[in-house]
Amino acid sequence: MSVAEPTSETSDEPVLKVVEDATCTFCGCVCDDIDLTVENDRITKAKSACVLGKAWFFNHHVEDRPEATIDGEPVTYEAAVERAAEILTSARYPVTYGLSDTTSEAQRVAVAVTDWIGGIVDTTTSVCHGPSGMAFQGVGEVTCTLGEIKNRADFLVYWGGNPAESHPRHFTKYSLMPKGDHVPRGRKDRYAVLVDVRKTKSAKAMDLFLQVKPRSDFELAWTLRALAKGIEVDGQAVRDKTGIELDVLQGMMERMKGSNFGAILFGMGLTMTRGKHVNSEAVLALARDMNEYGHRWVAKPMRGHGNVTGADQVVSWSTGYPFGVHLGRGYPRFNPGEYTTSDVLARGEADAAFIIASDPYSNFSQPARDHLKSIPSVVLDPKLSETARIATVAFTTATYGINTPGTVYRMDDVPIPLRPAFDSPFKSDYEILKAIETSVRKRVRSGASRP
Ligand code: SF4
Known part of the structure; x- marks a missing residue:
């Protein structure tokens, strides 16, 4: 990190400085690679920030209010x-x-x-993720950093969230797109699934979109748990309840078992719909179960603020x-x-x-x-x-x-300093x-x- 020296030829010209590797605190991605150009008390450029991050920095102004x-x-x-x-x-x-x-x-x-x-x-x-906090106490959390997901994950399940619009750099910096040590071709080495009740912008970036019926996430997670364990399930009941064909889920489970490192990244579409903490528990337990098949699986909440x-x-x-x-x-x-x-x-x-x-x-x-x-x-x-x-x-x-200044924690529990x-x-x-x-x-x- 460095802060370039302020420059100003004359007292009438704006004082310019560049703050390198500044941290954006708008969303839980807490991107710490933003280069800010600062003119007096305005930020005029925010290199590397997404559209939400730019709005966060550019809209900042000193309030005309009493202390x-x-x-x-x-x-x-x-x-x-x-x-x-x-x-x-x-x-x-x-x-x-x-x-x-x-x-x-x-x-x-x-x-x-x-x-x-x-x-x-x-x-x-x-x-927001209170139900997940309760679920951690019930079934635990198989966890990892976003760096591990970037470098290892070849199977991604986004569940009940729309990262393309809520966390715009999650796909490009941490999960779906980047090349990593064990996924050298980046996106080409990853298989991605979105589970949601509606087809959001994130669905376009996926290999598979599962449009689950509202209030059926728990049943879908338990169907996947059953398939993971080889338990016979009733295809008609699964279709009626979740809206998803059993053979689609069987194909997905086969791929999940064949992956080397899988991550389930879940949002408030899972935690704040019917079932709440038992939904979170079901997904955390699914990730835990998947570790029985020789490869690593984790589940992480996508945090907002x-x-x-x-x-x-x-x-x-x-x-x-x-x-x-x-x-x-x-x-x-x-x-x-x-x-x-x-x-x-x-x-x-x-x-x-x-x-x-x-x-x-x-x-x-x-x-x-x-x-x-x-x-x-x-x-x-x-x-x-x-x-x-x-x-x-x-x-x-x-x-x-x-x-x-101070410290903030990224959504993967990694502390990041503010600049x-x-x-x-x-x-x-x-x-x-x-x-x-x-x-x-x-x-x-x-x-x-x-x-
Ligand atoms: S993804 Fe989030 S933390 Fe990163 S620049 Fe965009 S708003 Fe800021």
Whole structure:
């Protein structure tokens, strides 16, 4: 990595610099080979970035907003920190939520604050790959890095996702197209299957498209498991339930058994449809089963937000569980449905919310939104999101990756350093969280606001 020296002949000319090998945090691919051209506080070129990455970099601008507000009115940073700490320490059932679009350093402090206030720590995983997090605990995960997939995978199954549009460089950089050590001809050495309920843009890039009937992923995965084990299955029942002919699945299984390294890459079309965590379990178990036939198979979730994988990592290594963790009794308790934010809010249970780098007010259910609006909330966001608009205390933050350094985890659990392009007038999530943590700790230790 290098940052070229800024150049400017005269003071009127823009200050130019190039940041090599910068990291895009727009999606879970976390591409770390982007060369950014920066003119003053604008990014004007993003070499190697995909269309989504370019939009992420080019649309970034310094917000014309106060550093902090209380009830919508501008206040000093110090006043906002104290009010935030007061809200969090006064609450009996506070919930900390978000965390998928910030650094792992900030995530760690957010868990610490939640521990001090005895609240729930939950992340956006609870509304995307939460079922996979539950399934890992049930059946385990045969896993690998994206580098291994690039260098070894000769059979790819994309299940319930549309990477061509959601993760545009996944095909070209990590999975389908690149030449690798054991697949020297790249695409020609790989066989690819898409399983989905509709023919998306990704289907065009496949060798086989399986259009599964909606809400039948579990049955399809178990049919493949049965075929892998040589168990006789009823072709008519399979066709009626999944919409797919048995001989197509038999042919696919034959190829799967003949492959050297297979990867199942699954998305929210699998995890958030009927069955949820049992769908994830079925696909993880299928990958595990396939290892009995002499060759290696793995299954990996395709993660969406830039550092949602880091959120899972940090919450897991801090508490033992990946999301939806209640710390109120002084030890962690994990119970999705009971301690997940959308549920806690929809039932009207939480009495304060601490939202970091997320916008639940624009995408939760109406009962959850109504309750969120009715309780005091502390929100950290670089943009004036819908959630920031209704916040009691709102902090405008610097944008991770563009303005702040730190660590993020790629979707394959590999940590990647950030190389910021330019400074922001606003503080980072990490700095704000540290200040809140200091104040919270003082208050809890003194017993000042503990209910
Ligand atoms: S694939 Fe994702 S991380 Fe890579 S450049 Fe595109 S948006 Fe950014």
